[in-house]
Amino acid sequence: MAKLGSLIKVAAMAGPTVWKVVQAMGPTITKMRRDYPEAFAAVEKQVGRLAGSRSAGKGPEGLRRRINVLRDQTTYLAVSADGAAEVRRVEQWRRQLDKLEASLPLLAAMGKTAARREANRIGERIDALSAEVLNAYIEERRDDAELGR
Numbered sequence: 001m002a003k004l005g006s007l008i009k010v011a012a013m014a015g016p017t018v019w020k021v022v023q024a025m026g027p028t029i030t031k032m033r034r035d036y037p038e039a040f041a042a043v044e045k046q047v048g049r050l051a052g053s054r055s056a057g058k059g060p061e062g063l064r065r066r067i068n069v070l071r072d073q074t075t076y077l078a079v080s081a082d083g084a085a086e087v088r089r090v091e092q093w094r095r096q097l098d099k100l101e102a103s104l105p106l107l108a109a110m111g112k113t114a115a116r117r118e119a120n121r122i123g124e125r126i127d128a129l130s131a132e133v134l135n136a137y138i139e140e141r142r143d144d145a146e147l148g149r
Helices: 004-014 016-024 026-035 037-054 060-079 084-103 112-146
Strands: none
Touching: 004 016, 004 037, 016 026, 016 037, 016 112, 026 037, 026 112, 037 060, 037 112, 060 084, 060 112, 084 112
């Protein structure tokens, strides 16, 4: 099992927003590592996937990979949702991810400068969603581990 320090290094590769979430959730993640190693391993895997997808580049395919990682996390959150509010929040994230993914083909129709600017904007929105979704994912994994799910 990896140490928290190595997880923070991987989180840094996933981008500043993911790194901030992992850093802020440090005490929770440390407790998970100690008490719920399977939940910690799941979080570690998702942070690694975020880092790997970010290294795929800023083009449409790299952005699509990042969206797919978040989509997988929202699938877990939807399945383990404990109430209507959580379900609505996950549905909202999914709609946002769908809109971002639908905008990717438009990049090819734009000029180079406009496409780069729009890809950066999409990447920033994915970063913001990554922070929200990863934070919820970590909390839900912890809650499920504490409940023995």
